[in-house]
Amino acid sequence: MQFSYIQPTSIEEVFKLGSAAPLYAGGTDLIGLMKDDIIKTDKVINIKKLKGLDKIEDKGNKGIEIGPLVKIADLIENETIQEKCPLLVQTAKEIASPQLRNMGTVGGNICQRPRCWYYRGDFDCIRKGGDTCYAVGGENKYHCIIGGGPCFIVHPSDLAVALLALDAKIEITSENGQKTVPVNDFFILPEDDETKENILEPGEIVTKIILPEQAKGFKTTYIKFKERSSWDFAVVSVAAVLKTDGNMIKNGKLAFGGVAPHPWMEAEINQKLTGLNTDEASVDAFTSSLFHNAEPMEKNEYKVILARNLVKRIIDNLA
Amino acid sequence: MSPKDISRRKFIKNLGGGVVGAGVAIQTLSAKTRKESKPPSKSDSAVALTFTVNKKPITLLVEPESTLADVLRNDLKLTGTKVVCNHGECGACTVLLDGRAVYSCHMLALDAQGKSVTTIEGLMDGEKLHPVQEAFVEHDGLQCGFCTPGQVMAAEAILIKNPKPGKEEIIEGMSGNLCRCAAYPNILKSAVAAAEKLNKS
Numbered sequence: 001m002q003f004s005y006i007q008p009t010s011i012e013e014v015f016k017l018g019s020a021a022p023l024y025a026g027g028t029d030l031i032g033l034m035k036d037d038i039i040k041t042d043k044v045i046n047i048k049k050l051k052g053l054d055k056i057e058d059k060g061n062k063g064i065e066i067g068p069l070v071k072i073a074d075l076i077e078n079e080t081i082q083e084k085c086p087l088l089v090q091t092a093k094e095i096a097s098p099q100l101r102n103m104g105t106v107g108g109n110i111c112q113r114p115r116c117w118y119y120r121g122d123f124d125c126i127r128k129g130g131d132t133c134y135a136v137g138g139e140n141k142y143h144c145i146i147g148g149g150p151c152f153i154v155h156p157s158d159l160a161v162a163l164l165a166l167d168a169k170i171e172i173t174s175e176n177g178q179k180t181v182p183v184n185d186f187f188i189l190p191e192d193d194e195t196k197e198n199i200l201e202p203g204e205i206v207t208k209i210i211l212p213e214q215a216k217g218f219k220t221t222y223i224k225f226k227e228r229s230s231w232d233f234a235v236v237s238v239a240a241v242l243k244t245d246g247n248m249i250k251n252g253k254l255a256f257g258g259v260a261p262h263p264w265m266e267a268e269i270n271q272k273l274t275g276l277n278t279d280e281a282s283v284d285a286f287t288s289s290l291f292h293n294a295e296p297m298e299k300n301e302y303k304v305i306l307a308r309n310l311v312k313r314i315i316d317n318l319a
Numbered sequence: 320m321s322p323k324d325i326s327r328r329k330f331i332k333n334l335g336g337g338v339v340g341a342g343v344a345i346q347t348l349s350a351k352t353r354k355e356s357k358p359p360s361k362s363d364s365a366v367a368l369t370f371t372v373n374k375k376p377i378t379l380l381v382e383p384e385s386t387l388a389d390v391l392r393n394d395l396k397l398t399g400t401k402v403v404c405n406h407g408e409c410g411a412c413t414v415l416l417d418g419r420a421v422y423s424c425h426m427l428a429l430d431a432q433g434k435s436v437t438t439i440e441g442l443m444d445g446e447k448l449h450p451v452q453e454a455f456v457e458h459d460g461l462q463c464g465f466c467t468p469g470q471v472m473a474a475e476a477i478l479i480k481n482p483k484p485g486k487e488e489i490i491e492g493m494s495g496n497l498c499r500c501a502a503y504p505n506i507l508k509s510a511v512a513a514a515e516k517l518n519k520s
Contacts, residue, residue, distance in 0.1 A: 004364055005383035005429055024427075031386075031425050032406055044383070048430070073419070097495025098473070100407060102419040103426060230494040 001034040004043045011050055011205065015175040019202030021045045025069055026104035028096070029112040036120060038113075038128065053107075053207060056080055066209040068107025072159075073098075075106055085211055087220035087239065091162035094224045097231040107206045110160045110170070110186075111198065114153035114261075115233050116143065126151045126194050140297040142235065145304055147260035151190035152297065154258050155197060156233050160187070161257035162222055163209065164265050165239035171208035172200065180210065187262030197262065218243050218252070219318045223310050225258075234258040236306045242273070244319045249276045254314075259291070259307055278319040287312045370431045372397070373441030381428045388412045388423040391438060399439035399468045410496030413469035413476075414438050420476035420495070439468035442475065451475050451513040460509030462500035470496050474510040484514055 006021070008014045014023075021043040024030055033039040047053075047069070054069035058080045066075065075081055076092045095101055095109065113119070114127070116135065124130035135143045135152045143152040163183045170186045172179050187198050200206070222239045226232035234257045242252035251274045256264040269290060276286055287308040294304050365380040372395060381390050391397045391414070400423055403411040407425030414423045415437040423436075442449035448456065451474050461467045470493065477484050477492035484492065489510045498506060 001384045002364075003383055005366060005427070027426055027430065028407060031427070034384075035406065046429070097410070098476070098492055099410060099413060099420045099422045099495045100425075102416075103421050 001037075003034075003041055005046060006043055007046045007049055009049045009051065011173060011207070014045060014047065014050070014205065015203065017045060023047050023205065026071065026108045028100050028104040029108060033113060038120065047205070058084070061213050063213045064211040066106055066211065068105060068206045068209065070106045072096075072101040072104050072106065072109060076101070085166065085214060087162050087166065087222060087241065088159070088211070090220075091158050091222040091239065094222060094234075094237075095158050100231075106159060106209060110157050110163070110209070111200070111206065112156055114197065115156045116153045119153065126190075127153065129195060135297065137298075139299065141299045142258075143297055143300055144260045145294040145296040145300055145307075146264065146291060147189050147262065148295070148297075149191060151194040151261065153190070153197075153261050155187065155260070155262045157263065158222070158224060158234060158237060158257060160263040161237055161255045162239040163211075164263045165220075165241045165253045165255035166214070167212050167253075169210040169212070170206055171210060172204050173207040174201070174204040178207070180208075183263070184265065190261050215243075221314055221318060223314060225306060225310060236303050236310060238307065238310045238314060240311075240314045240318065242314075242318050244278070247278050247319075249273055249278065249315070249319055254311060256307060259294075259303060276315075278315060283312060283315050287315075366429060368428055368432055370433060371435040373437060374435075383427065383429060385428045386424050387414070387416075387421075387426050387428045387431050387436070390428040391423060391436070397438050397440050401465055401468055403465065408497070409466070409469075410473060411466045411469040413472040413496060415472060415476055415479070418476070418479050420473050420492075422495075437472075437475075439471060442471070449475070450516045451478070451510075454513035454516055455506075455509040458505050458509040458512050460502065460506045462498075462502045466496060466498045466500075470498070470506050470510075474513055477510070478514055478517055482514070482517060486511060489514065 006017060008017065022030055022039055022041055024044045024046045025048055053067040055067045056070055056078050057065045059065055064080060064084060072092050072095050076089050081088050096104065118125045118134040119127045123134050126133045133151050140152065144154045160183065168183050169180050170183060218241050220241050222237065224234045224237040227235060236259060237257035239255045240252065243250040253265065253270050254273065272286055276282055290308050290311060291304045296304055362382065365382055367378060368381045369378040379394055388400055388402050391400050400414055401411040402424045403409045405424050407422040412422055412424040413420050416431060417434050442452060451471050455461060455467060455471055473493050473496045477489055481488060490507065493510055
């Protein structure tokens with residue numbers, strides 16, 4: 001890798017630089033992509049000096065605003081987040097290793113590129129502009145079971161899964177102004193564009209992650225199933241936000257990581273959750289209905305069972 | 320092709336990249352030595368980096384693409400910091416940046432601008448080992464020793480943050496450092512002993 005290093009101090013300067021260069025914050029993903037020649041660039045725009053994007057602000061009933069340059073380690077240690085959104089703390093603790101949490105940022109975590117080994121390896125795959133997804137008929141143990149085609153990645157972010165369950169919104173700023181979109185609309189499927197994972201266009205920057213004020217009385221958890229316990233990407237993960245009343249789940253949300261090309265939430269699943277009795281038979285009936293519409297590949301059908309069992313574990317623990 | 324083949328292939332590829340990188344760095348350095356009388360210009364793209372390394376203020380010119388590990392090892396000759404995976408995964412390159420553990424192979428040297436870096440060389444007090452180093456010696460917290468500088472720095476980072484960490488906190492704090500000899504039980508014992516040692520002194 002060889003490039004020039006540009007250090008704008010305001011977002012307006014970034015816009016003036018044009019849109020041809022990757023934005024560099026924590027760098028934990030971008031450095032790897034450049035070392036592996038997946039991203040080739042002659043300049044890198046360091047955005048760490050941009051003012052005001054590394055703060056966490058409690059806006060009362062307007063929720064909590066998290067700057068994209070907040071480091072994962074700082075998110076974990078933030079008192080507001082600890083008090084008002086323990087789910088985000090629990091999820092952030094599951095991200096990567098202590099060193100990477102000291103380096104990586106919240107914005108980078110949700111915008112990171114997939115870990116598919118064909119994308120990261122020497123394959124001219126469809127996500128890199130080629131015309132083949134090598135996971136089809138190849139080694140697809142870690143690929144998606146739903147929402148895939150023509151590319152079959154899974155999205156690697158842990159935070160994005162929790163943010164989805166929490167109804168968070170993402171603020172995007174460009175030269176032309178600002179827009180705020182729900183997390184669900186921020187991420188896209190390969191059928192919309194197989195070369196990127198979100199709606200960001202060149203010249204657009206994530207400037208805020210907005211957590212709406214959380215309703216009282218909900219129990220939350222994040223379970224991440226990893227093949228290696230010390231640190232790894234999720235095989236399947238589940239974020240849950242549930243309200244229980246005796247033996248009944250009054251309402252709630254489940255969001256899934258590791259199953260689809262973007263963090264996955266289904267209205268149908270959450271509807272079935274509402275009013276679910278927590279006796280064993282009802283829970284079994286509910287979990288065995290999950291991902292009935294999945295289309296697993298040759299080597300990843302186990303993810304369907306894993307996702308169902310993780311949900312069962314969550315209901316057993318929380319309800 | 321099995322996943323094993325891919326990761327093995329990738330590993331060999333990266334290893335090759337590392338060797339080539341080292342070769343290039345040596346050439347750059349010898350070229351620089353020959354031109355020592357001239358002003359210290361590496362190339363037109365080189366940028367001045369001012370930071371503190373092991374409490375000493377340092378300014379030097381670095382290429383934007385140089386990682387912090389490159390600069391520590393090749394320019395400053397602080398070769399105690401090891402580069403193993405060169406992908407921010409194994410932890411052998413762990414140093415402290417403003418007191419926090421980071422992977423020096425996986426960040427640009429320019430990201431240390433204005434900051435304070437501590438490497439394994441910075442822990443010793445003259446010829447006297449740091450308590451964390453002593454604990455690793457006393458508890459045999461190593462086999463081949465290649466990951467040890469990173470392990471020691473990770474342990475030091477835990478103790479900076481919390482001088483009295485519980486065992487779980489130590490396990491968690493050391494989780495970003497791999498040891499291919501799998502000397503983990505003694506590494507853990509060493510880190511626990513280091514905490515006890517620091518609290519006694």
